[in-house]
Amino acid sequence: MLLMARLRSSFPALAIFCLALLVRLVYNMTVAHGYIPEFDAGFYHHIAENLLQQHCYCVAVPVNATDRAPLWPLILTAIYFVAGVHNTYARLFLCFLGAGTCVLVYFFARELFGKRIAFFTGSIAAIYTGLFIYDGWLYSESVYTFTVTAACYSLFKLQRAWQKRWIVAGGLFIGLASLTRPNGLFMLGLVAVWAIIVVLAKLQSWRKVFWSFVLLVLVVLAVVAPWTVRNYQVVHTFVPVATGSGAVLAGSYNDTTLEKNVMGLGMWIPRGSIKPRPVNMHSCCDSEADKEGAAYALHWIRANLSKMPYLLSLHFINMWTPYTSEEGLPVREFPTRLSSKIVWAMMQIMPVVVFILAALGLLGTWRRLRKDLLVIYLMLLLTILVNVVFYGSMRFRAPVEPLLVLLAGGSIWWMAGRLYPFKRAML
Numbered sequence: 547m548l549l550m551a552r553l554r555s556s557f558p559a560l561a562i563f564c565l566a567l568l569v570r571l572v573y574n575m576t577v578a579h580g581y582i583p584e585f586d587a588g589f590y591h592h593i594a595e596n597l598l599q600q601h602c603y604c605v606a607v608p609v610n611a612t613d614r615a616p617l618w619p620l621i622l623t624a625i626y627f628v629a630g631v632h633n634t635y636a637r638l639f640l641c642f643l644g645a646g647t648c649v650l651v652y653f654f655a656r657e658l659f660g661k662r663i664a665f666f667t668g669s670i671a672a673i674y675t676g677l678f679i680y681d682g683w684l685y686s687e688s689v690y691t692f693t694v695t696a697a698c699y700s701l702f703k704l705q706r707a708w709q710k711r712w713i714v715a716g717g718l719f720i721g722l723a724s725l726t727r728p729n730g731l732f733m734l735g736l737v738a739v740w741a742i743i744v745v746l747a748k749l750q751s752w753r754k755v756f757w758s759f760v761l762l763v764l765v766v767l768a769v770v771a772p773w774t775v776r777n778y779q780v781v782h783t784f785v786p787v788a789t790g791s792g793a794v795l796a797g798s799y800n801d802t803t804l805e806k807n808v809m810g811l812g813m814w815i816p817r818g819s820i821k822p823r824p825v826n827m828h829s830c831c832d833s834e835a836d837k838e839g840a841a842y843a844l845h846w847i848r849a850n851l852s853k854m855p856y857l858l859s860l861h862f863i864n865m866w867t868p869y870t871s872e873e874g875l876p877v878r879e880f881p882t883r884l885s886s887k888i889v890w891a892m893m894q895i896m897p898v899v900v901f902i903l904a905a906l907g908l909l910g911t912w913r914r915l916r917k918d919l920l921v922i923y924l925m926l927l928l929t930i931l932v933n934v935v936f937y938g939s940m941r942f943r944a945p946v947e948p949l950l951v952l953l954a955g956g957s958i959w960w961m962a963g964r965l966y967p968f969k970r971a972m973l
Contacts, residue, residue, distance in 0.1 A: 558665045562652050566645035566672035570681045574637050576885035578682035578876035583633055585874045587684035589614060594622035595631060610780045613790040613836075616773055617725040618686040633684055640688045644681040647692045648672045650699055651948045651955075657706075658911075658918060658952075659959040667955030674900060675892045676940075676947040682876045686726050687944040693723035694925070694945040697733060701740060701921045704758070708750055713758050717765025724770050728787040729932055731770070736924045737762060743920060792839025796820060798937040799843040799850075804857060809871045812860025814937040858934050865930065865938030868897040872941055897940075900947075903954035910960025911953070919956075922949050 574581075583591040589605050593614060596604045603619070605611050622636055629635035652668030659667070671677055680687035697719035704712035720737070723730035741759045745752045770786060777785035797803075797814040802821045809815055817839075847854065864870050872878065877886045877893070911919060929946045933939075 558656075558661065558668070559649050559652055562665070562668035562672055563645045563649050565669060566648040566678075567641055569673055570641035570644050570678050571638075573678055573876075573885075573889065574634075574641060574682050577880065577883065577889050578637065579880075581633060581637065581683060581876050581879060583684045583874075584879070586686075587874055590619050590622055590684055590686070591633065593619040594626055597623040598626050598631070612777050612781055612785055613788055613793075615686070615724075615726055615728055615788045617722060618689050621689065622684070636684055637682055640681040643692050644678060644688050645672070647677060647688075647695055647948055650692075650695045651951055654699055654702065654948075654952050655955045657702075658915060659955055663955055663959045663962070666958060667951060670900075670954060671948060671951045674947070674951055675889065675896045676900065676944070677951070679875060679877070679889065679893065680941075680944055683874055685874070685941070687941060690723060690726045690730070691945050691948065693719045693726055694730070694733070695948045697723060698921050698925055698949065701737065702918070705740075705744060705749060705920065706918075708754055708758065710761075713761050714765055717762040718769060720762070721766040721769025724766065724787055725773060728791070729936075731766075731786060732928060732932060733925075734763060734766060736921075736928050740921060740924055747917065749917065789836040792836035792841075792843070793817060794839075794936055795843035796839035798861075799846045799857070801846075804853065804860075810864065812857055812864055812937065813871060813939065861934045861936075861938040862930070863938070865933040865940075865943050866901065867940060868894050870939040870941070872939070900950050900954050903957045904950040905953075907953035907956030907958075907960065911956040915956070919953075922952065925949060 592605050593603060593611060596602050596607055597619065600607050602608060603611055603616070605614070621639070625636050625639055626632075648668055648671040651671040652664050654664075655667040656664035658664075677691070680691070697716055700712050700716035700719060703709075704716060716737070720730065720733045723733060737759060741755045744750050745755050774784070774786050777787075781789075794814065797816060797820060800815070800820045800822070802815055802819055803812055805821075807813055807815060808819075877890050880886050881890070916923075926946055926949060929943070933942050936942075
């Protein structure tokens, strides 16, 4: 009887996982069939090949790379070692990981809105283009989205029940997120703000919050530190995860971003298209070139302060644009396929619907659930801030797509409560 009860309770999560996995498998077998890693995906692929064959973390042997965060290339290396150097197996791994993200959305929603709304919310996550299109190419978005969602869920659980396992889980997933994308370390700032608010709102005692924050930071450092030491041995300077921020800033703050930008107004451009041209940015993976890129961007900002409000507003707008230039996506590699055309149409429509529902959910849940949704609010604000400061695109919206779906579920919970207030407790 106990076993049957457990099976019944786990059935919704299993059903959502299977639906999400099916959607992703179909996507990979149709739209992404024959996919060739390009751009950043190509770099990750080459690093994994070189690790496997030359035992060198390099894009081009023998130059050790420091401009790529290590977690996704290391995962690729492990997949290639077991299954052979073929990106199909890597994309299959991403299908399972993306389905896992949808299950996390379900667990999140179940504790907030009840089982019925949670099942509907998880189902939306399973079929939402903003969550499955990244499971068909070899960028790091799927891994980063999963780790960020898991970190947010851990902090949410910690706020509700102060247990050491959630402290360790939160630190572990923030550390893994940081090893996937360097700006994952910004989540430590998020945790600090979250801890202060928890204390001020008297949700937990300050001693408990303080020592929990210390332990969480120590877990993050334990995860990230080995790679930091490796970087110091390579470039003899302090690089927590990866260089490259200077190249990003230089590509975001220059004349070309606002004049005939083929990527779209306000979008980042590669250094070869930057005008005026940086003098010393010879290599994006060289720490000195990285410093030069940052100096170039700061100089341009000081000289163009009047343009900054417009440029930053473009960064914000681009973040919420259903599609910004991402030519490496399978739908762009194979645009003539019927499956690509269908997914392309979905990519234009589904995000707008989710955004509207999420905005309604943000308003509808504020009165009753604002304390429970504290981590969600902070993660949304952090992601918006990072996108505005660096540059906004649909791809950099990816880590909060699960949270947007969760808020969309909140709008359904709120509307159901308005229409049938006596049934809200049953949802």
